[in-house]
Amino acid sequence: MLIFDQLKKGDPHLRTLTLVILTGLAVLLAGLWWVQIVSARDYQESLETQSFRTVRIPAVRGRILDRNGNVLAENRPAYNISLYLEELDRPFKNAYSNEVWEVRAELKQQSAQMEAKLGRKLNKQERKQLALTTAQKALLREKARYEVVSNVVLQVSRRLDRPLTVDPTDFERHYETRLALPYPVLRDLDATNIARFEEQSTSPLGVDLEVQSTRVYPHQTLAAHLLGSLRRDDSSAEGEEAFFSFRLPDFRGAFGIEYAFDKALRGMAGAKSVEVNNMGYRTTENVWSPAEPGSDVVLTLDLAIQQAAERALQSTPVTYTGPVRGAVVVMDVWTGDILALASSPAFNPNDALLPHLPPAELERRENEVLRPIFNRATQGSYFPGSVFKLVVGLAALDAGLDPNETFVVAPNPEMPSRGAIWVGPAHHKIRDLAPPGEYNFTRALYKSSNSYFITNGLRIGPERIVRMAQRFHLGEKIGLFTRQESSGFLPSLSRLSSGWSEGNTANLSIGQDPVMVTPLQVAVLTSAIANGGKVLWPRLVAQVEPEQASADQDPERFPPGRVRDQLGVSQRILSIVHQAMLADTEAPDGTGVGAARECPGLRICGKTGTAQIQNENNVKTGQTTWFASFAPYEKPRWAVVVMVEDGISGPSCSFVAGKIYRAILDSQRNSPRKNDTMANARLTQ
């Protein structure tokens, strides 16, 4: 062979040459083997790190629907005008060379002047001083870039006929840190501007429309507290790829259903890789895991009832100017479905998508009294006032109180038209709104006689009252996962055995300090009385439906009518209470006549309440007014609870409930089949 011929021949000089070349080629071969075979993987990795950037693509968030499929939260495309910087590479370079040319010309002039002044050529040191430094060049590049970009933006601005500006620091930050992504110039164009932008066939260089999905709540503030709100959060969720070079804007639920069902709604973020060149500009893109859209969450809410409830609540007369502060809960007494959950004042969840809140809105949100973010229906703890007499009454009847036994309310000496009662060793006087005279259970309940219930409360003792309240699970959280829940308060049995006075029992008997409840707890309580003693778990979410495209998995369903506890009170006693509650709206001097007046034709059972709020010096600072009710009397279906902070009185709340019942009946009448079949289909599937 060629090589061995040379080695064999008796020519020592050429043999040496052959050996030298052979060794050299062997060294190269070994080197290539090392680089291309042994370390190939390392070099492939460094190639990827330097030329690929990964981008997290958020998934399209699932919708939130009401029980009939009406949309409460969905997504719409948002069009952004974006600059694709890689297309501006050449203009950047041209602008830069112009800048440099100008500066160089100036420097040349300076050096010519200096030479003229010194009368000699400049030496190396002096020339160096007049040359451009690296830092100066970098500044010129930045300036050139900004010039090009603001020119392009000016063209866009002319086309849209609206002024647009680019913030130099913002742009430079984007250029330095997110070069591989387009630079957004104008976010979320409206339809007119999209049309204006698109009507000319050619866009300015490097400018294009970019679509992103944005959350939208079409009914604005409707059920805002229950739906909750989003906050900007681009971070990776559990089970997702954790390392990305860039993340596109994404949101997480901050509270409400958006928070509680965030995992289902959010879906699975996808990922794409962007190939970048040595300058960091984007060259190609490759989506290697597409985003999986989130699931839809179907609430038990009924849009029409929710709307009616919010409207009715807004119309409540109050003792102050400004928006009504209160809450309404509408619950199905058999299934525990929450048909409406309103809290006022409300906020607009769409605001969370704004880059900044308007200052007036920010101020409103931080207002200590308004607290618009606060969900009064589930988060607010209030004294139940006379509404608690339902619990006391049940406890007393259960302990053997004869409902027909006559009780005489003594007149208040200072106000002879009203009654009063003297409690405890100190004979502390408690006023009664009910007039003096003879009372049986029914009359005592609908006239809300303090004297009657305090007397009977003292008779049976606080322990029986607390035990009855415990069966309703007052003072306990329901566990809503919406970050908006308060447990209320109920004194423990051990608390009763030490330092508990008759005065305390008297207060407890009329729903004052220390017992506290949330409107939702009152709705559960009322439903339990209405449905014959089943304390239900309220249901907010009917099911979680995977997005249509990937509907191979079954929706996750939450069963209706889950019983939390049984009251263990006889039906006879419950029907006594039902009749007494019916009398509250139907007796001409009942406190809840407003309900019957607003909704004629429906027999409503109700109980008003007005709880006093006092400061530490026993001076009245406000009141909480209530109306807890269910209907129809013959075959209970719905419970409606209205709570208004500083309302005029409990009776005024009964009008609100009446309006809501009317709306419920209307929605039943307008589409009885649809509502029933749809609801039943969803609920019984």
Added chain:
Amino acid sequence: MFDASLNEHQRTLDRLQLAALGALMLIGCAFIYSATMVNNVPSLPWYSQSWFRQIVWYTLGIAAAIAVCLVDYRRVARWSLALYWLSILPLIAVLIPHIGTTHGWGAMRWIDLGYFQFQPSEFAKLTFILALAHFLSCPQDELRHAPNFLKALGLLLLPFLLILREPDLGSALVLLPTGLMMLYVAGVPKRFLLQLVGGVGVLGALFLVGVLFAPPNWQIFKMQDYQRRRLLVYFDQEYAPPGAPKAERERLRKQQFDDSHNVRQALISVGSGGLMGKGWRQGTQNALGYLPRAVAHNDFIFSVIAEEKGFVGSVTVLMLYGAVLFTGIRIASQARDRLGRLLAVGVVTLLFSHVFINIGMNIRIMPVTGVPLPLLSYGGSSVLGSLIAMGLLQNVYIYRKAY
């Protein structure tokens, strides 16, 4: 080979070598195309593009090689001294401002001839081989005299120093092994050679120590800053002298990172090619501009080949060069006289030095010096010089010993 000696009819050209050269030229054309046609919309007309210009140079080079073959190398050698001095002239001229051009690279290596930038060192390498071979082809006894040895050394040193002055360290350095190997094969006494090698070794060692370890103002050898930095990059030495302030150290580190960019990217290109490569025109290092466009098609063409054709491609290139080199040695062994033998040895050593330095630089076993890869790198002077050298080899073969 046996046929050649036994048959009446002698083959007139070394066909194996020609085939290898042809293959190398095809590869060169294909990968210059790949390295320069990265954008689908070419900005230049086809006849001005690098791949086509390279074909033009190949054609011109082949024509020149044929012309060289037409005349017996012994007749060419008679003119060797004249040619030698003729090529020294542009080496001097290139150092004169306004004649030499820096090509924007900071070194005066080119003479601008309009269509073509002429690089005189490429031709000086050839005339040097011719002149040295002619000088050393005298009877071997005469080489025992020291003055003759010194004269031979003078022939080497003159172009060496001139090219070093441009500065073009790489082109100057390839002259050293070429000259040494020719002296050795010519039969110069061993002690002379040992002294020469020792001297060069000591100088080289001093030079490296000076560059790498001496404080800046102690440097004995005047070197361009960029050359010093390239060597520091090669030896992985920090730029910053010990005890430099932190900010300065940071700045120099960043600069070092930038300076080692080409080497690092070349290595990534070669390494990421793996066994089979990414396919012709599928390499990303060059397309995305990590491997600088300015050098991808000339000094770093091997990186492009290695990335796109992998280890298989690199080894193919290596084997083709091997074929050219070993047929060259065979030609040397068959040469009819000492002149032919020395010529062949000179050309083979020169070619080998280029290949070793260039490929070595792509895989970081040699420092970065602007040495082209013969026939593959883009560049008129280099292609012409290489093909004329091959013509000389074939010439020696044509007029070889008649057995």
